[in-house]
Amino acid sequence: MNPDALLGGFADAPLQSARAFRGTLEALARPGEIREVTGAMPPAPLSVAAGVLLLILCDGTTSVHLAGAYDCAALRDWITFHCGAPLMAAEDAMFAVGDWDALQPVTRFAVGQPDYPDRSATLIIEMPDLSPQGQRLTGPGIATSAQLSLPETAAFRANRTLFPLGFDAFLTCGTQVAGLPRSTIVEES
């Protein structure tokens, strides 16, 4: 193991993870809003926000899938040391990290069961940039409508038709995070 993998975790886990979770909760509860989360310094190519999400949500009981370029030794070591999460294939993963192209096809991720819709995957989609413009969002958590720069529309529309099944997504860029739960209706603006 590269000794650099030992660095970049929370210095004060209880307080930093509490603040980071609040930002994450607000982001998922209000789709379209972009929040800042900090505290992790994960190795490239993982963004700070994606690293924070892994630290506050993943542990030995959650399987993580690393997609494309994210499936590298530095990242595998970092997640193994800081989260202890087993790294799995996409079909078996509770969490998946990668850029949008590497995560394709997203239909392979768990969408939950009709009696247990919570048993679905959460995608952490790394974005080159994140801004409150682009696709139009409506649904729970949104007063009238919101906008968010999503990588595409069709996949999220298809995911919404599965409701209450479907995957949930976080979009991350640098220290920014935005949430896109399966309940959100996505339209071209």
Next chain:
Amino acid sequence: MTDQAYNFAYLDEQTKRMIRRAILKGIAVPGYQVPFASREMPMPYGWGTGGVQVTAACLTPEDTLKVIDQGADDTTNAVSIRKFFQRTAGVAVTEATAEASIIQTRHRIPEATLTEGQILVYQVPIPEPLRFLEPRETETRKMHELEEYGLMHVKLYEDIARHGTIATAYAYPVKVEGRYVMDPSPIPKFDNPKLSNSAAIQLFGAGREQRIYALPPYTHVVSLDFDDHPFVPSKAPHDCDLCAASDSYLDEVITDDQGGRMFVCSDTDFCRTRREAGHLGPLGVPMQETV
């Protein structure tokens, strides 16, 4: 003063991660009860162990916490939970609804309108709205899966057949975003309209029953009813005897053994704020300048 022997907000980090994952799935599927591995807490089941665990998982050091029990800040359950988090998390506490960032509640929604940035955490005894109609978990799970809620309407219909009106006065079932039927916890049905389209995040924790569910802000919540028997958010036909409010939920207080009684706001912060602003009911006493 934080008790240093405990982790921040009492629970260990592994437990908080598990609860946080359940909360996020609850937010993603509004009204669906997410199973979680509820921990034993240093208080008995029925005293809000579910709400306490949800609050502990959401709390940050910068938060201001308010805890109410049936609307009151000064009853045993509210006082002990507030002290618990003062000791284990060192957070600021308040009785003012507008100043709180997290409000843990037992069986009421505050009268004051909640705002963005606030989180309302409910203590839930029985999260399954169908449980008293169908005791088997396997069956109620199937009913939620198939959206088979006819039994609930039969129950409300039997109310009408027996009493001439829907007699359910608290824990009145609601439908969330046209999909899941949800138990709003035993809040009076007077509070049901406040569930819908709230600016705050609403989280529900049931410790003994090991379920967490959630309503994101601006979620459409409808109380079940019939076209010819529409939902009525009822309250005692009276004004508050202390602050003269005509639009708040009232508690009836027996004052002697001669049939004497008074009606007072169940929300103590709401009532006090009104009396401080000069509103006075028939039995009210003007607020003192200093205490």
